[in-house]
Amino acid sequence: MTFNNLREHLQQHVVIGDGAMATLLYQFGVPVGSCYEELNLTHPALIRSVHEAYIRAGAQLIETNTFRVNREVLTRFGLEQKVGEINRTAVKVAQEAVAVAEKNAFIIGSMGSILAGRVRTEPLVSYRSLYEEQASALLESGVDGIMLETFEDLEELLLVLELMLSLTDRPILAHLATPQVGRTRDGYTVTRSFELMRKAGADVIGLNCRLGPTEMLRTLEQTQVPEGALLSIFPNAGRSGFVEGKLSFKSSPEYFADYALRLRDEGVRLIGGCCGTTPDHIRAIAQALQELSPIQRVNPDLKENNQDKEKDQVRFHIQPQAHVKAYTKDQRTIIERAQEEHTVIVEFDSPKGLNTEDFFNGCQALDSAGAAAITLADNSLANVRMSNLALGALLKERYDIEPLLHVACRDRNLIGQQSHLMGLHALGIHQILVITGDPSRYGDLPGASSVFDSNSFELIRMTKQLNEGLSFSGQAMNHSAQFIVGTAFNPYVRNFETAIQRLERKIEAGADFVMTQPVYDGETLQKIYEGTKHLPIPVFVGIMPLTSQRNAEFLHNEVPGISLTEEALQRMSGLKGEKARQEGIAMSKELLDQAVKVFNGIYLITPFNYYKMTAELTEYVLNICGNSNGEKVEFYDSACPNKNRSF
Template sequence: MRPDLRQAWGNKVLIGDGAMGTFLYQKGFPVGISYEELNLTSPEVIGDVHRQYIEAGAQVLESNTFSANYDKLSKYGLESRVDEINRAGVRIAREAAGKDGYVVGAIGSIRGGKRNNISTDELKRHFEQQIHSLLSEGVDGIVLETFYDVEEMLLALSQVRKVSDMPVISQFAVEDIARTLDGHTMTEAFRIVSQEGADVFGFNCRTGPNGMLRALETLQGVKTLPASVFPNAGIADYVDGEYRYGASPEYFGKMAVQFADMGARIIGGCCGTTPAHIAEISSALTNYIPSPLPEPSMEDVDRDRIVLHEHPEQEQGMEQSGEPTLVDLVKERHTVIVELDPPRDLDITKFMKGAEALKRAGVDALTMADNSLAVTRMSNMALGHLVHSRTGLRPLIHIACRDRNLIGTQSHMMGFDALGIDHVLAVTGDPARFGDLPGSSSVYDLTSFEIIRMIKQLNEGVAFSGKPLKQKAKFVVGAAFNPNVRHLDKAVQRLEKKIASGADYVMTQPVYDPELIVKLREATKHLDIPIFIGIMPLASGRNAEYLHNEVPGIQLSDEVRERMAGLEGEEGRSMGVKIGKELLDVAAEHFKGIYLMTPFMFYEMTAQLTEYVWELSDRRLSPLFH
């Protein structure tokens, strides 16, 4: 006789299934339809997806009911079919699971990361309705997944516990592992949810395996329940109008063992994962024997303090100085741009210390991203102004198409001009749904080509509307370029279009292969604008694996990954700088433009590499630039 779910995960690690929505998207079902309605209109399609996961080794199937609640279905005129859709979803999964597999009824967050879009009473009614339908059809358990705050999780959990002692898996979606959207640390969330009757505490969506591993680490010492882990296949890349995920099945298999070692008893996949990912997880955990869960110790519950910075003294405006542009400088000598991420809170102390250290190292410009990876950070416009006024460093500011419509983009550029910030990098921007505020919208009024052209239009004294301006701007506009692609020639052709749109210089994604640096030089030698070759020192072995497997546009060589494997802390950073210097040996020979990216605010690393560039070029710092 098959054991129930609680007995099953007590004795072994169960293999969960993978993505449903993104898998259907890959099969040609468009975004904008109700995938849950397919339980009624195309049950054979849903059944086939379930069967592929079972054949790959999945032991636990989630019903295709994630958004099958009254609120979500009402957007498609399906609110009267909540019961019918949920019951059909369970029946289809049950048939595919067979006598040995388990079926859990999937219930997703209704708020979806938005705090006030639906009342508490409505939430309770909608959860109650969906739970009743799932339980009536005979599921083996309930999975509450992709919840962003403890409050909504407790609402859903309480509705289950009112009517059943069925096993409940409670999964949060957290991009920043520190806190839920309603302010609870992960250890606090664990304590609250476990006290309210959850059987499993876990994570899904929002991040890839590396983020999930970090999330599990926050629970060490307090976690007494089994954990569940359903990561995305890395960070989604938006290419040619499609979402693509890069984390390989082999990487998932490797990470699955680490999850199990940290107490995960159900391991599957979320967005971007496929039966191939599940097959690797299943293979990696064959004959795996889990260790007993640790005893509880709540002494480590976080008590994070908010650190306030001192009120800065009043800054003077930055005036356009007429100093040579980066394009002018790089024609004459090696020129170094260093990226330093704006802080994610209100304390700029460390950021400014980093800017000052990089200034002393001799960088030519400090560049700041525009909420990269769709994660909210301090305004790079404000920081650019502060950096220049306090240190004298030239700010180079990224501007993304994602966050502002045409009105906001022109307004933003006019603000840059008023502050004298004249160097910008135009980027598309990562989709908002994959950042820390998934309920926010991606605007994309402009493509990266169009934003370059329209910024240069301001240099002609013409507004985006076509109306004349009273004066002309003086923007020097950069374009982003990813050389870590299979067909470099096609990527260069795309870059040529950006240059035709008006790009003045190019900044590349980080490169970790000396041979690729040489190939890139050969492939771009016909271009008449400077290229700043990107190099980001690795901070640890884990950092290397994360970048290689989960971050779009970054590819590490096997040799680099092997050298970084297992290295952490100072040892890892030391090796990262060493590898960075070796890359600079090649990069400085073929490119005068160097673009260094600072990992995790370890600005000492990029300061060392900046000084190494000057050693290579035998440049002596002069008062002209400092």
């Protein structure tokens, strides 16, 4: 196809793009950390087969396997002298795939961000020659256009757009990868970004990577798109996660097909997939959009939307209100409490910004409702939040509220990890949850390193070693720590028995209690009970109230480790706002009625900082169990906290 046809085709049709290359190669056994683009030279048949699979699935536009083929990246693999060769060969392989498949498809040269979410240490202009070298090779090889993708910083993307206009008049498809809904990493709203990208000469503007279908749709719903601009969306297959030791993505092809229709309703003309998507996803999209014409984009009314306004200035020197308790603080650990009575712990997210007022107000409300501890995540989903150590210390010192801190393996090497734990001990924070942590590359600073000096088993063992007065290296510390260590449990795995065996090994390593992923149905509750009733430690079963239909769909289809029943999805269907939250609370109460029959430990997860929801649920648990005033409910064997009970 000639390069002019793509512009014309997008004016009249919804075009189906291809899906992921790197994550699909990973599924085929190519190790993480490999130079996937070198395979154009060493294993061209493999790359050709991926292109063919996408074309046969219905892709009308494929991207060359050249996302990182620039001198900056190839230098890491000793391939810096092969920039031109790899780019040219990649185009040839794609052309061969189109010929073999005997179907028409546009071939677009893929170019990714060089900055790639890293902290900038050199002027952006220094990257210009690197981009020019790659673009020239792709254009000389006869691509139908250039795809600029996964740019987290608008300013870098604008630099490349300026360069491309000086090199070619072929179509330029420019894509941002936003770490959050509606805003780039360098602080621009998507509305402003699209405006500047269009002015800079991009033929097609859009989003790819980082977010799944739900969050990309939300972004479009709050974005003003320049009149006449062509929109492109390539979502990830939901959030990534490690399932049974392998990187995986959650969203199904059927879910993608449904969202393809919704994206078309938003005026999107080019729809494909990014990380985690496969030919099955593209086939589902193609079938859903078959013979459908494009819809003219209608921008949302943003008169009442403050997206393009800066947030309120940070309030400095906030003086928290004095917190007076009407009763003596319970000195028992959550383990001791759960061995005697129903005990509720509540997760409440640390703030993403510097204003802590709402956070402390929420914690006070949860504490007053009867929460035994406030659990604070450790930069969950690899998104930066305020230090849980600092906030935990302030909760304890200023408000006499007991924190339970998550400690991830991801962010600290063994030196930092031991130092961190020693600091917790000095602050009197002894209750922790050890977790692996989500990979950095999928958070809001994807250029950050994921350390993983230890796994969760090893960190549990080494933390309990501190309780014996020995450092990680085995040296005497002249004092013993007093850590109570929790571990996480995901019931939504293919092999439940293997997951239970893994949990048993964590207990052997020293885990004192278990916190589960959120549960949304009685069948899963009973499954967890039956699988864990023999364990000698308390299990805190996780429950997180739903807040809307879209929230339910997102959790079910895009977040690893969470599954909802069809009944739950139907009950949230069509609901949003306060009505949806009330239904979410009602559903959680029904589940809690069942949970308290077999579990003393209840772990409530606050959604979107709606702490009033989990405060109400905390009070509900303590009221129905008759220990809202600290009354003991001794009804099971404390040596085996989950046995001899049934629904």
